[in-house]
Amino acid sequence: MGVFLTNNLKVYNDYVDDYTSYELVPQERNILVKFKERWGKTRMLDIGVGTGRTSFTFSAIVNDYTGIDYSHEMIKKCKTVIEENESVRFDLQDATDLSQYIDNKFDFILFSMNGLCSVGHDDRVKILSEVYKVISDDGFFFFSTHSLHTFPNHFPFKIKLPKFNKRQPLHWAYQWWKLLLRRFRIQRLYKGVDTNEICGKPWAILATGDHDFKIQIYHIKPDYQVKQLEDSGFEVVSVYDERGNERDPLKENINEYMYFLCKKNKV
The missing domain is CATH 3.40.50.150 (Vaccinia Virus protein VP39)
Incomplete structure (x- = not known):
């Protein structure tokens, strides 16, 4: 293994x-x-x-x-x-x-x-x-x-924050906070990385937030x-x-x- x-x-x-x-x-x-x-x-x-x-x-x-x-x-x-x-x-x-x-x-x-x-x-x-x-x-x-074409979607300007849910405000706030935190972590993780070079490859192994960024995922x-x-x-x-x-x-x-x-x- x-x-x-x-x-x-x-x-x-x-x-x-x-x-x-x-x-x-x-x-x-x-x-x-x-x-x-x-x-x-x-x-x-x-x-x-x-x-x-x-x-x-x-x-x-x-x-x-x-x-x-x-x-x-x-x-x-x-x-x-x-x-x-x-x-x-x-x-x-x-x-x-x-x-x-x-x-x-x-x-x-x-x-x-x-x-x-x-x-x-x-x-x-x-x-x-x-x-x-x-x-x-x-x-x-x-x-x-x-x-691999999903890779650009993981960047800060591509992540959509959830619309306010007045029926479940606490759940909305939690989801909003998770996505906001993910924005900053991805921005820090890929700072200085040439994303165009990654997207030009046939496949790549990336950390995009799964399980709190603890695992890496194959994209093709x-x-x-x-x-x-x-x-x-x-x-x-x-x-x-x-x-x-x-x-x-x-x-x-x-x-x-x-x-x-x-x-x-x-x-």
Whole structure:
């Protein structure tokens, strides 16, 4: 496990109680409908399950469900929420090594909530290689990732402060203070940094405020993500933005996080 991966792991173990949502995001709901005829026969691998947000839904509808995470605290919490049985299991597992599943080809592999962005470049490529090894020939890989085009949005003049909420003034004040503090911290962190140079790269590892600036996140340009997948043996089927709308990663500078649906390239 690389230093980058290890450092982020420590933070995730400390912040396990912050992950309390069990709702699917729009892109995941789209996939739920898209493959509704397949779920009952699907063997699924859910990577980076955290405390079981996606597990809650998918473990109930697929034929066989395996959820993994490299955080022992996340997996422990997950097992208290969802009971394991002969068709539902949770493993403490680093996605850079999926060799234990090499004989269990999965029909659908999910890596949600930008989990693939919690690792460095070499580990990211390694994970894509490992996923390719354990996915069935007709299987699908669905994952989300941060776009490098979002980088300018993190700067002070780009951050929108929340409008006053007279029904919840204390909550509004708290959110306002958090964003204001974030403005100053980002301004200090990137003082003197050539942001144009960063935006000119195909990918970059950045600290943009996640978990109180304690973790660094991998950001990638949409078109380079397509290349990265193709180099790993995948073919992109479709790409969705934050609202679940289909986008073209080769023609659009998508400035929000993206979900990629892909499959093995059989050519």
